[in-house]
Amino acid sequence: MPGPPPGPVGDRTTGTLAAFTADPLGFLTACAREHGDVVSIASRNVLLCAPEDIEQMLVDRTGDFAKTGGLTRGRRQGFPEAMMNSDGAVWRGKRDRLGPAFTRDLVTAAAALARAEAAAVDWPPGTAVDPAPAVARVTLRSVTRLLFGTALTDVDVAAVGRLVAEIMDLSVSPYALPEWLPTPRALRMRRALRGMDGVVARIGAGSSPVLSALGGAGAAELRDELATLVLSGFETTKNAVLWTLHHLATHPEHAERVAEDAGGAFTDAVVREAMRLHPPAWLTSREALRDVEFGGYHVPAGTTVTVSQWVTHRDPRWFPDADGFRPDRWLGPATRPRGSYFPFGLGPRACIGGAIAVAEATAVVAELGRRFHVRSAGPVRPRPALSLQPAGLRLLVSARAGTRTG
Numbered sequence: 001m002p003g004p005p006p007g008p009v010g011d012r013t014t015g016t017l018a019a020f021t022a023d024p025l026g027f028l029t030a031c032a033r034e035h036g037d038v039v040s041i042a043s044r045n046v047l048l049c050a051p052e053d054i055e056q057m058l059v060d061r062t063g064d065f066a067k068t069g070g071l072t073r074g075r076r077q078g079f080p081e082a083m084m085n086s087d088g089a090v091w092r093g094k095r096d097r098l099g100p101a102f103t104r105d106l107v108t109a110a111a112a113l114a115r116a117e118a119a120a121v122d123w124p125p126g127t128a129v130d131p132a133p134a135v136a137r138v139t140l141r142s143v144t145r146l147l148f149g150t151a152l153t154d155v156d157v158a159a160v161g162r163l164v165a166e167i168m169d170l171s172v173s174p175y176a177l178p179e180w181l182p183t184p185r186a187l188r189m190r191r192a193l194r195g196m197d198g199v200v201a202r203i204g205a206g207s208s209p210v211l212s213a214l215g216g217a218g219a220a221e222l223r224d225e226l227a228t229l230v231l232s233g234f235e236t237t238k239n240a241v242l243w244t245l246h247h248l249a250t251h252p253e254h255a256e257r258v259a260e261d262a263g264g265a266f267t268d269a270v271v272r273e274a275m276r277l278h279p280p281a282w283l284t285s286r287e288a289l290r291d292v293e294f295g296g297y298h299v300p301a302g303t304t305v306t307v308s309q310w311v312t313h314r315d316p317r318w319f320p321d322a323d324g325f326r327p328d329r330w331l332g333p334a335t336r337p338r339g340s341y342f343p344f345g346l347g348p349r350a351c352i353g354g355a356i357a358v359a360e361a362t363a364v365v366a367e368l369g370r371r372f373h374v375r376s377a378g379p380v381r382p383r384p385a386l387s388l389q390p391a392g393l394r395l396l397v398s399a400r401a402g403t404r405t406g
């Protein structure tokens with residue numbers, strides 16, 4: 001009978017919670033480097049780091065795992081009727097309904113819309129800017145125009161931004177107080193959700209292939225589906241663009257190539273490499289529905305099994321000079337195992353908008369990289385909220401010769 005996986009010895013009462021909460025990325029990295037590919041990171045919590053195990057969980061043995069158990073069990077789900085928050089046959093029905101609307105044409109349209117939105121960014125040259133508000137506006141407006149045919153106003157953009165900020169703050173808080181308590185945070189969250197309801201109502205009144213695909217949904221289901229599509233399609237893509245700008249700001253030689261590349265293979269490689277080092281989705285979890293075995297260790301039913309893009313994307317076994325920003329590694333044929341790089345997840349539950357996100361991010365980076373020189377204006381720290389944010393990012397911006405900046 002195989003034994004349990006090895007792992008860190010935590011505090012007698014709180015286990016490893018304090019170490020995880022203080023520095024989730026550092027904690028998970030240390031677990032992998034010190035204990036191997038299958039690590040018991042807390043009671044009934046296991047981290048998988050080997051590509052073949054990651055593939056097993058996300059692709060080959062999906063029937064042994066549920067998405068909506070584990071870390072999310074018992075917590076009220078923000079949008080419970082959305083595809084993203086469902087499992088089993090209910091999820092299958094929703095994905096079959098929505099999937100066909102995500103066509104190749106939609107991906108092509110995503111690039112054109114994102115480039116047009118990015119063309120309107122008017123950073124004053126010669127200044128240090130926080131790029132997040134402009135990039136948020138570009139990514140949010142392009143994804144909502146693309147999916148729902150609706151151009152959001154600045155009031156809508158602000159309303160979605162407020163909700164995302166609340167969700168991100170909540171996701172880094174170690175304290176989960178009951179939601180009915182009238183804490184300032186709970187009140188802010190309720191206000192932000194009401195603001196989102198207004199945006200969703202406007203979006204739902206539009207017309208598009210995605211809205212037609214959702215034609216048979218009831219009111220609550222439609223609201224949950226639209227809200228999660230907006231939220232998941234926007235914050236992650238925004239962070240992918242912001243991290244890419246950060247890497248270009250610290251690697252002028254790559255920024256020069258992007259300026260010349262007009263959104264070609266090199267710009268695509270730059271975005272992929274940024275998502276390797278700074279994956280917007282840095283953690284994915286499932287609950288084991290039955291006893292399973294990984295790497296010769298026993299993992300009992302009910303265990304939360306986690307895979308981390310942050311940890312595996314930085315493993316030197318699959319990525320030589322793993323901490324270096326080297327976009328050229330994406331230009332040759334891929335020789336690394338499939339489960340070593342999974343910014344959009346893998347298997348049947350992989351991101352429905354991955355191709356759209358890459359097209360959008362590449363188009364925005366191409367357009368901004370063509371018009372602006374960017375230099376780093378200070379230290380940046382990864383903030384592992386629900387999505388990995390570049391905290392403190394500021395860029396010194398100047399116009400490239402021969403381009404208008406606004």
Ligand code: HEM
Pocket residue numbers: 067083084085095143147228229232233234236237240279280281284285342343344345346348349350351352353354356357358
């Ligand atoms: C850089 C941008 C993005 C990243 C890094 C990202 C990442 C992910 C990941 C890792 C998953 C799978 C989670 C799991 O296995 O538990 C996922 C699922 C999902 N994503 Fe994305 N995503 C991005 C952009 C988008 C966009 C643009 C859309 C919408 C157009 C979108 C909509 C969704 C939906 C609806 C799901 C749930 C799929 C399902 O449950 O069947 N995402 N995303």
